[in-house]
Amino acid sequence: MHLAPDLPIFDTLKAPFTQVIRNLLDNSIKHHHPGEANIWVSATRQGDNYEFLIRDDGVGVSEANMPNIVKMFVTLRSKDEVEGSGIGLALILKIIQSVGGNLRFESPPGEGLSVYVLWPVTLNIESTVANTIEPASLYEPAIA
Numbered sequence: 001m002h003l004a005p006d007l008p009i010f011d012t013l014k015a016p017f018t019q020v021i022r023n024l025l026d027n028s029i030k031h032h033h034p035g036e037a038n039i040w041v042s043a044t045r046q047g048d049n050y051e052f053l054i055r056d057d058g059v060g061v062s063e064a065n066m067p068n069i070v071k072m073f074v075t076l077r078s079k080d081e082v083e084g085s086g087i088g089l090a091l092i093l094k095i096i097q098s099v100g101g102n103l104r105f106e107s108p109p110g111e112g113l114s115v116y117v118l119w120p121v122t123l124n125i126e127s128t129v130a131n132t133i134e135p136a137s138l139y140e141p142a143i144a
Contacts, residue, residue, distance in 0.1 A: 001025075004042035008050055010121055016099065017119065020092045024054045024115050027088060031113075032058035048121055049101065055114040060107035069105065099123055 028039045038057045043050045061069055070089045096103050102118040 002038065002040045004040075007041065007043050008045070008121075010050070012119070012123060013099065016095045020095055020117060020119075021052070021054070023088045023092050024117070028054060028056040028058065028113070032056060045121070046118065049118045050121060052117040052119060053114060054117070055112060057112040060109065060111060060113045061105065062107075062109075070103070 025039065025041075029037055040055045041053070043052045045051075070093045093103050096117060096119070100120050100123075102116075104116045104118075106114040106116070
């Protein structure tokens with residue numbers, strides 16, 4: 001794993017942020033082709049947000065499948081190939097949206113997957129709590 005030396009240190013909601021980053025790192029490892037996985041993590045300040053980039057050199061996602069990767073219970077590979085429920089990216093999309101952030105993907109053919117997470121530098125705890133994820137909301141279709 002390649003961590004940028006200038007990753008930010010900031011106050012945020014630890015549990016949701018950790019869940020987002022951990023899920024993205026797990027996905028990069030899980031969906032990597034056989035052999036050593038190379039994963040890069042970096043961040044840049046974008047106004048009132050940090051944009052975190054988690055990039056890998058794995059198999060990537062085709063343009064046709066890109067809209068499906070954040071849909072609840074959808075997996076792109078069979079359960080025989082890769083263990084997964086299709087919940088991970090849908091859940092982290094909801095978490096990111098609940099704090100006012102954004103999630104986007106890029107996957108040029110043969111170059112792995114780049115995941116961009118826009119996360120607020122400071123969170124208004126009251127508005128974040130008002131947007132807390134409720135179990136029923138997890139089953140709404142995710143929008144890419």
